[in-house]
Amino acid sequence: MKLIDYIRIWLACARYSVVRTMMFRFDFLMWALVEFFWMGVNLLLVQVIYDHTDSIAGWTKYEMLLLLGSSMVVQRFIMGFVWTNLFEMARNIRTGHFDFFLSQPGNPLFMVSTRKLDLDGLANAVVAVGIVVYALNQLAIVPSLADLSLYALMIFCGFVINYSILLITVSLTFWLGAAQGIEGSYFTLMEFSRLPRQAFKGVASILFVWLLPAVVVSNVPASALIHGFNLANTLWLIAVTLFWLSFAVFVFNRGLRRYASASS
Protein backbone atom coordinates (compact mmCIF):
# COMPACT_ATOMS: atom_id res chain seq x y z
CA MET A 1 0.00 0.00 0.00
CA LYS A 2 1.18 3.47 -0.82
CA LEU A 3 1.24 6.52 1.41
CA ILE A 4 -1.73 8.03 -0.37
CA ASP A 5 -3.78 4.93 0.47
CA TYR A 6 -2.95 5.29 4.14
CA ILE A 7 -3.95 8.92 4.05
CA ARG A 8 -7.25 8.00 2.39
CA ILE A 9 -7.92 5.35 5.03
CA TRP A 10 -7.14 7.79 7.81
CA LEU A 11 -9.47 10.38 6.32
CA ALA A 12 -12.23 7.80 6.05
CA CYS A 13 -11.75 6.88 9.72
CA ALA A 14 -11.82 10.55 10.63
CA ARG A 15 -15.05 11.09 8.70
CA TYR A 16 -16.61 8.05 10.34
CA SER A 17 -15.57 9.30 13.79
CA VAL A 18 -17.07 12.73 13.23
CA VAL A 19 -20.37 11.24 12.05
CA ARG A 20 -20.48 8.86 14.99
CA THR A 21 -19.70 11.60 17.48
CA MET A 22 -22.54 13.71 16.12
CA MET A 23 -24.83 10.71 16.58
CA PHE A 24 -23.87 10.42 20.23
CA ARG A 25 -23.71 14.08 21.10
CA PHE A 26 -24.43 13.61 24.80
CA ASP A 27 -21.49 11.24 25.13
CA PHE A 28 -19.21 13.71 23.40
CA LEU A 29 -20.27 16.55 25.69
CA MET A 30 -20.05 14.42 28.78
CA TRP A 31 -16.53 13.18 28.05
CA ALA A 32 -15.38 16.60 26.89
CA LEU A 33 -16.59 17.98 30.23
CA VAL A 34 -14.92 15.21 32.17
CA GLU A 35 -11.57 15.81 30.46
CA PHE A 36 -12.02 19.54 30.89
CA PHE A 37 -12.67 19.05 34.57
CA TRP A 38 -9.55 16.87 34.93
CA MET A 39 -7.49 19.64 33.35
CA GLY A 40 -9.10 22.04 35.80
CA VAL A 41 -8.09 19.76 38.66
CA ASN A 42 -4.47 19.93 37.59
CA LEU A 43 -4.59 23.68 37.18
CA LEU A 44 -6.15 24.03 40.62
CA LEU A 45 -3.31 22.04 42.13
CA VAL A 46 -0.80 24.46 40.62
CA GLN A 47 -2.82 27.43 41.84
CA VAL A 48 -3.04 26.08 45.38
CA ILE A 49 0.68 25.42 45.54
CA TYR A 50 1.54 28.87 44.22
CA ASP A 51 -0.81 30.38 46.79
CA HIS A 52 1.75 29.23 49.31
CA THR A 53 5.04 29.47 47.46
CA ASP A 54 6.74 31.45 44.69
CA SER A 55 8.48 28.76 42.77
CA ILE A 56 8.54 25.05 42.14
CA ALA A 57 12.15 24.03 41.44
CA GLY A 58 12.87 27.50 40.11
CA TRP A 59 9.86 27.66 37.82
CA THR A 60 7.50 30.56 38.44
CA LYS A 61 3.73 30.18 38.31
CA TYR A 62 3.25 30.99 34.63
CA GLU A 63 6.33 29.07 33.59
CA MET A 64 4.80 26.10 35.42
CA LEU A 65 1.53 26.77 33.66
CA LEU A 66 3.34 26.72 30.33
CA LEU A 67 4.92 23.41 31.28
CA LEU A 68 1.62 21.98 32.38
CA GLY A 69 -0.10 23.29 29.25
CA SER A 70 2.51 21.69 27.03
CA SER A 71 2.08 18.38 28.83
CA MET A 72 -1.67 18.69 28.43
CA VAL A 73 -1.47 19.45 24.70
CA VAL A 74 0.47 16.22 24.15
CA GLN A 75 -1.94 14.26 26.36
CA ARG A 76 -5.03 15.59 24.59
CA PHE A 77 -3.59 14.69 21.19
CA ILE A 78 -2.87 11.19 22.48
CA MET A 79 -6.41 10.88 23.82
CA GLY A 80 -7.84 12.33 20.63
CA PHE A 81 -5.90 10.36 18.05
CA VAL A 82 -4.76 7.05 19.50
CA TRP A 83 -5.74 6.24 23.07
CA THR A 84 -9.15 4.61 22.50
CA ASN A 85 -7.74 2.61 19.61
CA LEU A 86 -4.87 1.17 21.61
CA PHE A 87 -7.07 0.60 24.66
CA GLU A 88 -9.46 -1.37 22.48
CA MET A 89 -6.57 -3.24 20.96
CA ALA A 90 -5.76 -4.60 24.42
CA ARG A 91 -9.35 -5.73 24.77
CA ASN A 92 -9.36 -7.22 21.28
CA ILE A 93 -6.18 -9.15 21.94
CA ARG A 94 -7.76 -10.65 25.03
CA THR A 95 -10.95 -11.61 23.22
CA GLY A 96 -9.30 -12.73 20.01
CA HIS A 97 -11.18 -10.10 18.04
CA PHE A 98 -7.79 -8.73 17.09
CA ASP A 99 -7.73 -11.20 14.18
CA PHE A 100 -10.07 -8.84 12.39
CA PHE A 101 -7.34 -6.21 12.22
CA LEU A 102 -4.74 -8.69 11.04
CA SER A 103 -6.94 -9.66 8.13
CA GLN A 104 -7.17 -6.09 6.88
CA PRO A 105 -4.80 -4.80 4.22
CA GLY A 106 -2.09 -2.45 5.29
CA ASN A 107 0.23 -2.28 8.22
CA PRO A 108 -1.52 -3.68 11.34
CA LEU A 109 0.01 -1.09 13.64
CA PHE A 110 -1.32 1.74 11.52
CA MET A 111 -4.75 0.16 11.14
CA VAL A 112 -5.10 -0.49 14.84
CA SER A 113 -3.83 2.90 15.99
CA THR A 114 -5.92 5.07 13.72
CA ARG A 115 -9.32 3.46 13.83
CA LYS A 116 -11.13 6.26 15.60
CA LEU A 117 -10.74 9.90 16.46
CA ASP A 118 -11.98 11.07 19.83
CA LEU A 119 -13.36 14.50 19.22
CA ASP A 120 -13.71 15.26 22.93
CA GLY A 121 -9.97 14.78 23.34
CA LEU A 122 -9.28 17.01 20.38
CA ALA A 123 -11.71 19.63 21.62
CA ASN A 124 -9.78 19.78 24.86
CA ALA A 125 -6.53 20.00 22.92
CA VAL A 126 -7.78 23.41 21.88
CA VAL A 127 -8.26 24.26 25.57
CA ALA A 128 -4.74 23.04 26.32
CA VAL A 129 -3.32 25.21 23.56
CA GLY A 130 -5.31 28.04 25.08
CA ILE A 131 -3.57 27.45 28.39
CA VAL A 132 -0.18 27.61 26.67
CA VAL A 133 -1.16 30.85 24.93
CA TYR A 134 -2.40 32.32 28.20
CA ALA A 135 0.82 31.40 29.98
CA LEU A 136 2.91 32.94 27.21
CA ASN A 137 0.81 36.07 27.48
CA GLN A 138 1.34 36.32 31.24
CA LEU A 139 5.05 35.76 30.77
CA ALA A 140 5.10 38.49 28.13
CA ILE A 141 6.76 36.12 25.70
CA VAL A 142 6.00 36.66 22.02
CA PRO A 143 7.44 33.71 20.14
CA SER A 144 8.57 34.12 16.55
CA LEU A 145 7.34 31.87 13.78
CA ALA A 146 10.56 29.88 14.03
CA ASP A 147 10.02 29.45 17.80
CA LEU A 148 6.47 28.26 17.24
CA SER A 149 7.49 25.83 14.51
CA LEU A 150 10.17 24.40 16.75
CA TYR A 151 7.67 24.13 19.61
CA ALA A 152 5.19 22.36 17.34
CA LEU A 153 7.87 19.94 16.22
CA MET A 154 8.83 19.24 19.82
CA ILE A 155 5.22 18.68 20.81
CA PHE A 156 4.99 16.23 17.92
CA CYS A 157 8.06 14.43 19.26
CA GLY A 158 6.39 14.36 22.67
CA PHE A 159 3.31 12.87 21.06
CA VAL A 160 5.40 10.15 19.41
CA ILE A 161 7.15 9.36 22.71
CA ASN A 162 3.84 9.13 24.57
CA TYR A 163 2.44 6.97 21.78
CA SER A 164 5.44 4.66 22.09
CA ILE A 165 5.07 4.26 25.85
CA LEU A 166 1.35 3.62 25.44
CA LEU A 167 2.00 1.10 22.69
CA ILE A 168 4.49 -0.76 24.88
CA THR A 169 2.17 -0.92 27.89
CA VAL A 170 -0.72 -2.09 25.71
CA SER A 171 1.46 -4.59 23.85
CA LEU A 172 2.22 -6.27 27.17
CA THR A 173 -1.26 -7.74 26.76
CA PHE A 174 0.22 -10.05 24.14
CA TRP A 175 2.15 -11.69 26.95
CA LEU A 176 0.13 -10.96 30.07
CA GLY A 177 -3.30 -11.70 28.64
CA ALA A 178 -5.83 -11.07 31.36
CA ALA A 179 -3.91 -8.48 33.36
CA GLN A 180 -6.57 -5.81 33.13
CA GLY A 181 -5.72 -2.30 34.01
CA ILE A 182 -2.22 -2.48 32.61
CA GLU A 183 -3.20 0.27 30.22
CA GLY A 184 -3.77 2.55 33.20
CA SER A 185 -0.07 2.32 33.98
CA TYR A 186 0.54 4.60 31.02
CA PHE A 187 -1.10 7.51 32.84
CA THR A 188 0.90 6.98 36.00
CA LEU A 189 4.15 6.71 34.06
CA MET A 190 3.56 9.86 32.05
CA GLU A 191 2.34 11.80 35.07
CA PHE A 192 5.91 12.92 35.53
CA SER A 193 5.74 15.18 32.49
CA ARG A 194 3.78 17.58 34.67
CA LEU A 195 6.90 18.26 36.71
CA PRO A 196 9.83 20.54 35.96
CA ARG A 197 13.09 18.77 35.29
CA GLN A 198 14.90 20.64 38.05
CA ALA A 199 12.63 19.04 40.63
CA PHE A 200 14.29 15.69 40.03
CA LYS A 201 17.48 15.06 41.94
CA GLY A 202 19.75 12.08 42.33
CA VAL A 203 18.17 8.69 41.71
CA ALA A 204 14.86 10.31 40.81
CA SER A 205 16.62 12.21 38.05
CA ILE A 206 18.17 9.06 36.59
CA LEU A 207 14.88 7.17 36.74
CA PHE A 208 12.40 9.75 35.63
CA VAL A 209 14.37 12.11 33.47
CA TRP A 210 16.79 9.82 31.69
CA LEU A 211 15.24 6.34 31.75
CA LEU A 212 11.54 7.17 31.56
CA PRO A 213 10.98 9.74 28.84
CA ALA A 214 8.14 11.52 30.60
CA VAL A 215 9.93 14.65 31.72
CA VAL A 216 11.60 15.36 28.40
CA VAL A 217 8.21 15.47 26.64
CA SER A 218 7.03 18.65 28.29
CA ASN A 219 10.19 20.26 29.61
CA VAL A 220 12.07 20.57 26.32
CA PRO A 221 9.29 22.39 24.43
CA ALA A 222 8.41 24.60 27.40
CA SER A 223 12.06 25.50 28.00
CA ALA A 224 12.47 26.26 24.32
CA LEU A 225 9.68 28.83 24.49
CA ILE A 226 10.88 30.35 27.75
CA HIS A 227 14.64 30.27 27.33
CA GLY A 228 15.03 29.91 23.59
CA PHE A 229 16.47 27.24 21.37
CA ASN A 230 18.91 24.82 22.99
CA LEU A 231 20.73 22.45 20.68
CA ALA A 232 21.55 19.88 23.36
CA ASN A 233 17.93 19.63 24.52
CA THR A 234 16.61 19.41 20.98
CA LEU A 235 19.00 16.63 20.04
CA TRP A 236 18.17 14.81 23.29
CA LEU A 237 14.45 14.99 22.50
CA ILE A 238 14.93 13.71 18.96
CA ALA A 239 17.19 10.88 20.08
CA VAL A 240 14.71 9.84 22.79
CA THR A 241 11.84 9.97 20.27
CA LEU A 242 13.63 7.77 17.76
CA PHE A 243 14.75 5.30 20.40
CA TRP A 244 11.37 4.80 22.04
CA LEU A 245 9.49 4.64 18.73
CA SER A 246 11.76 1.92 17.39
CA PHE A 247 11.60 0.04 20.67
CA ALA A 248 7.82 0.27 20.81
CA VAL A 249 7.41 -0.95 17.23
CA PHE A 250 9.82 -3.78 18.02
CA VAL A 251 7.82 -4.82 21.10
CA PHE A 252 4.56 -4.62 19.17
CA ASN A 253 5.90 -6.76 16.33
CA ARG A 254 7.23 -9.37 18.75
CA GLY A 255 3.86 -9.45 20.45
CA LEU A 256 2.12 -9.72 17.10
CA ARG A 257 4.24 -12.70 16.16
CA ARG A 258 3.33 -14.37 19.43
CA TYR A 259 -0.35 -13.64 18.93
CA ALA A 260 -0.41 -14.84 15.33
CA SER A 261 1.32 -18.09 16.22
CA ALA A 262 -1.05 -18.72 19.10
CA SER A 263 -4.23 -18.47 17.09
CA SER A 264 -3.09 -20.72 14.26
Add this chain to the structure above:
Amino acid sequence: MTSLAKYRHAFLVGLQSNIIYRWNFGIRAIFSLLHLAFVFILWGAAYNGQTHIGGFDLNQTLTYFIVLLMMQFFIGAFNEDYQISEDIRNGLINQFLLKPINYYLYRFSIFVAARLVSGLLVIVPLLIALPLLKDHIVLPDEAWRLALGLPAMIMAALIQFTIAYIFGLLTFWFLEIQSFIILSLAIETILGGQMFPLDLMPAWLFRISQWLPYYYQMYFPTAILTGRLDWTSALNGLVIQAFWVLALLALAQFLWSRGLRRHTAVGG
Protein backbone atom coordinates in the same frame (compact mmCIF):
# COMPACT_ATOMS: atom_id res chain seq x y z
CA MET B 1 -29.44 -19.44 57.97
CA THR B 2 -29.22 -16.66 60.49
CA SER B 3 -29.19 -13.13 59.23
CA LEU B 4 -25.53 -12.50 59.85
CA ALA B 5 -24.43 -15.84 58.46
CA LYS B 6 -25.73 -14.86 55.00
CA TYR B 7 -23.50 -11.83 54.90
CA ARG B 8 -20.57 -13.64 56.42
CA HIS B 9 -20.87 -16.06 53.55
CA ALA B 10 -20.95 -13.21 51.05
CA PHE B 11 -17.87 -11.80 52.75
CA LEU B 12 -16.00 -15.08 52.37
CA VAL B 13 -16.98 -15.41 48.72
CA GLY B 14 -15.88 -11.83 48.19
CA LEU B 15 -12.60 -12.59 49.90
CA GLN B 16 -11.93 -15.53 47.62
CA SER B 17 -12.77 -13.70 44.43
CA ASN B 18 -10.67 -10.74 45.40
CA ILE B 19 -7.71 -12.92 46.23
CA ILE B 20 -7.97 -14.28 42.70
CA TYR B 21 -7.65 -10.74 41.43
CA ARG B 22 -4.76 -10.01 43.76
CA TRP B 23 -2.53 -9.23 40.80
CA ASN B 24 -4.84 -6.41 39.76
CA PHE B 25 -4.64 -4.92 43.23
CA GLY B 26 -0.92 -5.60 43.35
CA ILE B 27 -0.28 -3.78 40.10
CA ARG B 28 -2.47 -0.95 41.30
CA ALA B 29 -0.55 -0.75 44.54
CA ILE B 30 2.76 -0.57 42.72
CA PHE B 31 1.53 2.19 40.46
CA SER B 32 0.13 4.03 43.44
CA LEU B 33 3.62 4.03 44.83
CA LEU B 34 4.85 5.47 41.59
CA HIS B 35 2.25 8.17 42.03
CA LEU B 36 3.57 8.69 45.53
CA ALA B 37 6.99 9.36 43.98
CA PHE B 38 5.36 12.02 41.82
CA VAL B 39 3.79 13.57 44.92
CA PHE B 40 7.07 13.51 46.83
CA ILE B 41 8.96 15.17 43.99
CA LEU B 42 6.30 17.82 43.42
CA TRP B 43 5.95 18.81 47.05
CA GLY B 44 9.66 18.51 47.69
CA ALA B 45 10.17 21.08 44.96
CA ALA B 46 7.33 23.26 46.24
CA TYR B 47 8.85 23.34 49.72
CA ASN B 48 12.23 24.34 48.33
CA GLY B 49 13.15 27.55 50.05
CA GLN B 50 10.56 27.44 52.79
CA THR B 51 9.94 25.24 55.77
CA HIS B 52 6.19 25.48 56.07
CA ILE B 53 3.23 25.52 53.76
CA GLY B 54 -0.14 26.14 55.36
CA GLY B 55 1.35 25.55 58.78
CA PHE B 56 2.82 22.12 58.01
CA ASP B 57 6.34 21.13 57.08
CA LEU B 58 7.39 18.89 54.20
CA ASN B 59 7.46 15.66 56.18
CA GLN B 60 4.04 16.27 57.66
CA THR B 61 2.69 16.86 54.17
CA LEU B 62 4.38 13.75 52.80
CA THR B 63 3.00 11.74 55.72
CA TYR B 64 -0.44 13.03 54.78
CA PHE B 65 -0.09 11.58 51.28
CA ILE B 66 1.24 8.25 52.56
CA VAL B 67 -1.65 7.87 55.00
CA LEU B 68 -4.04 8.95 52.24
CA LEU B 69 -2.66 6.21 50.00
CA MET B 70 -3.27 3.62 52.71
CA MET B 71 -6.78 4.98 53.23
CA GLN B 72 -7.54 4.55 49.54
CA PHE B 73 -6.66 0.90 49.67
CA PHE B 74 -8.33 0.24 53.02
CA ILE B 75 -11.58 2.14 52.66
CA GLY B 76 -11.83 3.43 49.09
CA ALA B 77 -14.39 2.20 46.60
CA PHE B 78 -12.63 0.70 43.59
CA ASN B 79 -15.11 -0.56 41.05
CA GLU B 80 -18.09 -1.42 43.22
CA ASP B 81 -20.20 1.00 41.18
CA TYR B 82 -19.30 -0.82 38.01
CA GLN B 83 -20.00 -4.24 39.57
CA ILE B 84 -23.43 -3.13 40.78
CA SER B 85 -24.12 -1.63 37.36
CA GLU B 86 -23.22 -4.96 35.76
CA ASP B 87 -25.52 -6.83 38.17
CA ILE B 88 -28.39 -4.62 37.10
CA ARG B 89 -27.59 -4.77 33.40
CA ASN B 90 -27.22 -8.54 33.38
CA GLY B 91 -30.38 -9.06 35.35
CA LEU B 92 -28.44 -10.73 38.16
CA ILE B 93 -30.23 -8.35 40.48
CA ASN B 94 -33.40 -10.37 40.03
CA GLN B 95 -32.22 -13.16 42.31
CA PHE B 96 -31.95 -10.66 45.13
CA LEU B 97 -35.55 -9.68 44.69
CA LEU B 98 -36.61 -13.27 45.28
CA LYS B 99 -34.32 -14.09 48.16
CA PRO B 100 -34.39 -12.78 51.72
CA ILE B 101 -31.08 -11.02 51.36
CA ASN B 102 -30.60 -7.30 51.33
CA TYR B 103 -28.67 -6.29 48.21
CA TYR B 104 -26.96 -3.35 49.90
CA LEU B 105 -25.69 -5.48 52.79
CA TYR B 106 -24.66 -8.21 50.38
CA ARG B 107 -22.62 -5.79 48.32
CA PHE B 108 -21.23 -4.16 51.44
CA SER B 109 -19.99 -7.51 52.74
CA ILE B 110 -18.13 -8.04 49.49
CA PHE B 111 -16.78 -4.50 49.71
CA VAL B 112 -15.37 -5.17 53.18
CA ALA B 113 -13.73 -8.37 51.94
CA ALA B 114 -12.25 -6.57 48.95
CA ARG B 115 -10.85 -3.80 51.14
CA LEU B 116 -9.24 -6.32 53.43
CA VAL B 117 -7.42 -7.81 50.47
CA SER B 118 -6.46 -4.51 48.85
CA GLY B 119 -5.43 -3.03 52.20
CA LEU B 120 -3.09 -5.91 52.93
CA LEU B 121 -1.74 -5.77 49.38
CA VAL B 122 -0.78 -2.11 49.62
CA ILE B 123 1.16 -2.78 52.77
CA VAL B 124 3.58 -4.99 50.87
CA PRO B 125 5.06 -2.34 48.53
CA LEU B 126 4.86 0.21 51.35
CA LEU B 127 6.96 -2.04 53.55
CA ILE B 128 9.45 -2.53 50.74
CA ALA B 129 9.64 1.23 50.26
CA LEU B 130 9.81 1.84 54.01
CA PRO B 131 13.57 2.50 54.11
CA LEU B 132 12.98 5.37 51.68
CA LEU B 133 9.86 6.58 53.44
CA LYS B 134 10.54 6.25 57.14
CA ASP B 135 12.56 9.42 57.51
CA HIS B 136 9.63 11.38 56.14
CA ILE B 137 6.88 9.89 58.27
CA VAL B 138 5.93 12.10 61.17
CA LEU B 139 2.76 11.33 63.07
CA PRO B 140 1.19 13.32 65.89
CA ASP B 141 1.19 11.69 69.31
CA GLU B 142 -2.19 12.70 70.67
CA ALA B 143 -4.15 9.62 71.68
CA TRP B 144 -7.53 11.12 70.91
CA ARG B 145 -6.65 11.14 67.23
CA LEU B 146 -6.87 7.40 67.08
CA ALA B 147 -10.09 7.41 69.10
CA LEU B 148 -11.70 9.85 66.66
CA GLY B 149 -9.86 8.68 63.58
CA LEU B 150 -11.18 5.13 63.65
CA PRO B 151 -14.89 5.99 63.64
CA ALA B 152 -14.10 8.58 60.98
CA MET B 153 -12.50 5.84 58.89
CA ILE B 154 -15.45 3.50 59.32
CA MET B 155 -17.94 6.21 58.41
CA ALA B 156 -15.75 7.23 55.47
CA ALA B 157 -15.85 3.64 54.23
CA LEU B 158 -19.64 3.69 54.49
CA ILE B 159 -19.82 6.96 52.58
CA GLN B 160 -17.43 5.67 49.90
CA PHE B 161 -19.39 2.49 49.42
CA THR B 162 -22.81 4.13 49.50
CA ILE B 163 -21.82 6.69 46.88
CA ALA B 164 -20.52 3.89 44.67
CA TYR B 165 -23.75 1.98 45.32
CA ILE B 166 -25.81 5.02 44.33
CA PHE B 167 -23.88 5.43 41.09
CA GLY B 168 -24.37 1.76 40.37
CA LEU B 169 -28.11 2.16 40.89
CA LEU B 170 -28.18 4.93 38.29
CA THR B 171 -28.04 2.08 35.79
CA PHE B 172 -31.77 1.67 36.34
CA TRP B 173 -32.14 4.98 34.53
CA PHE B 174 -29.04 5.38 32.38
CA LEU B 175 -27.49 2.68 30.29
CA GLU B 176 -24.03 4.15 30.41
CA ILE B 177 -22.84 5.49 33.74
CA GLN B 178 -19.13 5.56 32.93
CA SER B 179 -19.03 9.29 32.39
CA PHE B 180 -20.90 9.98 35.65
CA ILE B 181 -18.44 7.82 37.52
CA ILE B 182 -15.40 9.49 36.03
CA LEU B 183 -16.81 12.95 36.66
CA SER B 184 -17.49 11.98 40.26
CA LEU B 185 -13.97 10.60 40.47
CA ALA B 186 -12.59 13.94 39.34
CA ILE B 187 -14.68 15.77 41.95
CA GLU B 188 -13.64 13.30 44.61
CA THR B 189 -10.00 13.66 43.66
CA ILE B 190 -9.98 17.35 44.46
CA LEU B 191 -12.58 17.61 47.18
CA GLY B 192 -11.40 14.34 48.70
CA GLY B 193 -7.96 15.79 49.23
CA GLN B 194 -6.08 13.52 46.87
CA MET B 195 -4.42 16.28 44.85
CA PHE B 196 -3.55 18.45 47.82
CA PRO B 197 -4.51 18.63 51.51
CA LEU B 198 -7.80 20.48 51.56
CA ASP B 199 -6.68 22.79 54.33
CA LEU B 200 -4.44 24.47 51.73
CA MET B 201 -7.46 25.76 49.88
CA PRO B 202 -8.62 29.32 50.42
CA ALA B 203 -10.44 29.44 53.78
CA TRP B 204 -13.88 30.09 52.34
CA LEU B 205 -13.60 27.15 49.93
CA PHE B 206 -12.37 24.95 52.76
CA ARG B 207 -15.39 25.87 54.86
CA ILE B 208 -17.79 25.04 52.02
CA SER B 209 -16.19 21.68 51.36
CA GLN B 210 -16.61 20.74 55.04
CA TRP B 211 -20.31 20.46 54.33
CA LEU B 212 -19.95 18.19 51.32
CA PRO B 213 -19.78 14.38 51.52
CA TYR B 214 -16.56 14.20 49.50
CA TYR B 215 -14.67 15.88 52.31
CA TYR B 216 -15.54 12.96 54.55
CA GLN B 217 -14.58 10.26 52.11
CA MET B 218 -10.83 10.32 52.47
CA TYR B 219 -9.52 13.68 53.65
CA PHE B 220 -11.34 13.78 56.99
CA PRO B 221 -9.98 10.59 58.61
CA THR B 222 -6.53 11.24 57.11
CA ALA B 223 -6.46 14.78 58.43
CA ILE B 224 -7.41 13.63 61.92
CA LEU B 225 -4.73 10.96 62.01
CA THR B 226 -1.97 13.14 60.58
CA GLY B 227 -2.68 16.13 62.81
CA ARG B 228 -4.15 18.53 60.26
CA LEU B 229 -7.42 18.99 62.15
CA ASP B 230 -7.78 20.03 65.75
CA TRP B 231 -10.04 18.54 68.39
CA THR B 232 -13.00 20.86 67.73
CA SER B 233 -12.93 20.47 63.96
CA ALA B 234 -12.67 16.72 64.36
CA LEU B 235 -15.70 16.51 66.65
CA ASN B 236 -17.80 18.81 64.49
CA GLY B 237 -16.72 16.83 61.48
CA LEU B 238 -17.82 13.55 63.01
CA VAL B 239 -21.31 14.93 63.49
CA ILE B 240 -21.56 16.18 59.91
CA GLN B 241 -20.07 12.93 58.69
CA ALA B 242 -22.69 10.91 60.57
CA PHE B 243 -25.37 13.06 58.97
CA TRP B 244 -23.98 12.31 55.52
CA VAL B 245 -23.87 8.57 56.22
CA LEU B 246 -27.56 8.64 57.09
CA ALA B 247 -28.50 10.95 54.22
CA LEU B 248 -26.68 8.81 51.68
CA LEU B 249 -28.19 5.60 53.06
CA ALA B 250 -31.63 7.18 52.74
CA LEU B 251 -30.90 8.25 49.16
CA ALA B 252 -29.63 4.76 48.33
CA GLN B 253 -32.77 3.17 49.72
CA PHE B 254 -34.95 5.65 47.84
CA LEU B 255 -33.17 5.01 44.54
CA TRP B 256 -33.33 1.25 45.08
CA SER B 257 -37.09 1.20 45.55
CA ARG B 258 -37.68 3.66 42.70
CA GLY B 259 -35.28 1.82 40.48
CA LEU B 260 -36.98 -1.50 41.05
CA ARG B 261 -40.25 -0.06 39.86
CA ARG B 262 -38.63 0.78 36.55
CA HIS B 263 -36.81 -2.49 36.35
CA THR B 264 -38.49 -5.20 34.35
CA ALA B 265 -37.30 -8.69 35.11
CA VAL B 266 -37.19 -10.57 31.83
CA GLY B 267 -36.95 -14.33 32.01
CA GLY B 268 -35.72 -16.19 35.11
